[in-house]
Amino acid sequence: MSTITDAAKPLRTAMVDRVKAVGHASTPAVEEAMRIVPRHEFVPEASIEDAYADIAVITKSASDGSPLSCASAPTIVAMMLDQLQVEPGNRILEIGAGTGYNAALLTQLTGPGGAVTTVDIDPEVTAGARRGLDETGNDHVNVITRDGSLGAAENAPYDRIIFTVGAWDLTPAFWEQLAPDGRLVVPLRWRGQTRSVAFVRDGDALVSDSMELCGFVPMIGQEGERSGAIDSEDLVTLYWDADQTIDATKLSGVLDQSKETIWSKVLVGPQDPFDSIWLRITGRDSRICRISADRAAVDAGLCTPAIPIRSPALAEDDSLAYLVFRKIEEGTFELGAIGHGPNGRHLAGQLCHEIEAWNHDRNARPTVRVYLAATARSAHSFDQAMTHQTIEKTASRLVVTVS
Structure with missing residues (x-):
């Protein structure tokens, strides 16, 4: 041997x-x-x-x-x-x-x-x-x-x-x-x-x-995700899907505007996962996207997401809010949101509302159904009374349902 x-x-x-x-x-x-x-x-x-x-x-x-x-x-x-x-x-x-x-x-x-x-x-x-x-x-x-x-x-x-x-x-x-x-x-x-x-x-x-x-090397040839920097030095980037109406040019310079910070009173420990906040919002709000900030942007205080390279954000026209946290005491952190732009405070409040909803049942997960885009019955195959979002891809359609 x-x-x-x-x-x-x-x-x-x-x-x-x-x-x-x-x-x-x-x-x-x-x-x-x-x-x-x-x-x-x-x-x-x-x-x-x-x-x-x-x-x-x-x-x-x-x-x-x-x-x-x-x-x-x-x-x-x-x-x-x-x-x-x-x-x-x-x-x-x-x-x-x-x-x-x-x-x-x-x-x-x-x-x-x-x-x-x-x-x-x-x-x-x-x-x-x-x-x-x-x-x-x-x-x-x-x-x-x-x-x-x-x-x-x-x-x-x-x-x-x-x-x-x-x-x-x-x-x-x-x-x-x-x-x-x-x-x-x-x-x-x-x-x-x-x-x-x-x-x-x-x-x-x-x-x-x-x-x-999880995270994986992307499949070649699928170009449905869009991205765009929202600051002059290309340190902060948004990522969104082709079916969303987000326009990075409208958000250019939004981080230079005054910020509104709202805290949710929801606490987490250093080992408590909170990624399912993002997952849940995909079934509730069409404005959800990803924000990524380079270390230089974080160090300068320009943009300080909870996880710098990958955090949820809400973007609408010329306003933005993203997930943050602060240390309350050793081993305890409070989740919240920072908003920028004319509607930034409202978006931050919406994000905090989603954090609070997640906190009521942290283990809850939405249901995702995928259909071929040409399948007409996808719009009628689940309880219409439930909160849901339809996400249009090129070949398929996702319906994300939150109970």
Whole structure:
């Protein structure tokens, strides 16, 4: 046995133990697969320690340094496999081949009676995945170089479809290729935030049954998100969807106007997640978007979002409000909002109202239904008395419903 194999065993054991400690790899099948498949053999350029650390291993970068392909952090991998609920004998389609590691895990889960197909648009990525799969005895996995938005009709229908790239839209291929009772797990982006959503098929609808915060390399060719700087030095940027009426030019210089700060009296601890405030608002307010502030903007006090690179904001015409917090005492923080512009105080108040509503049931999650954009009945397939927002993509339509 090689020295590297000897070293890998305890590191792999420790990796899976960490994953389970945070609540993932929750089934014996996912746990066993992660204990069996040698992650280090799929990331040969990483150190053995990095291969089993809870980090994403970047395997290809763009000229500006932004990642183009990677092996996702083990906790994210396990989380999504839990959501996918693979059963022995399943036929599985993976969009985003990565290093081939996830396809190897899927092969373990579906067993000899199943089949795994993985698709990626980048021939360098598929070549690397093919190599890693062949070297680990997974030569039966079908690796295809193709635009992932097309899926792989030649091996359809699929019991399970999983995306390991971030998607802004879902194309007709996935309705055509997913079995009638199938599950689809995708890091889906809407209103500036990304969630790994597990969908179950219900006729012409995909209906969410779990959602987890995540971040992924975006899928190539989906350009539905807009962005624009709102200050003269390009330090603060808004991100919004194509169907929203937000105009960054109208907001240019808004941060130089006097600010209105409103505090919600809602308290959180340092380990208390509050990202679902943003998720909830996507079903209640069409003005929700993402604000991102560079460190220089934060240090100068120009813009101080709760999480500088990724916080929810409400934007309307020439006014803006965004989520903030302040320290009350050691280990306790109060959530609030800062508004700018003529309607800034009102928007800040609206954001605080949403914080208070979230505080009444912090575990509540909206339901997301996805339809093909041409499906007329989507507007009538849920209780109209419930609060909802319809989000128009290019090929699909999201209906986010808040109870």
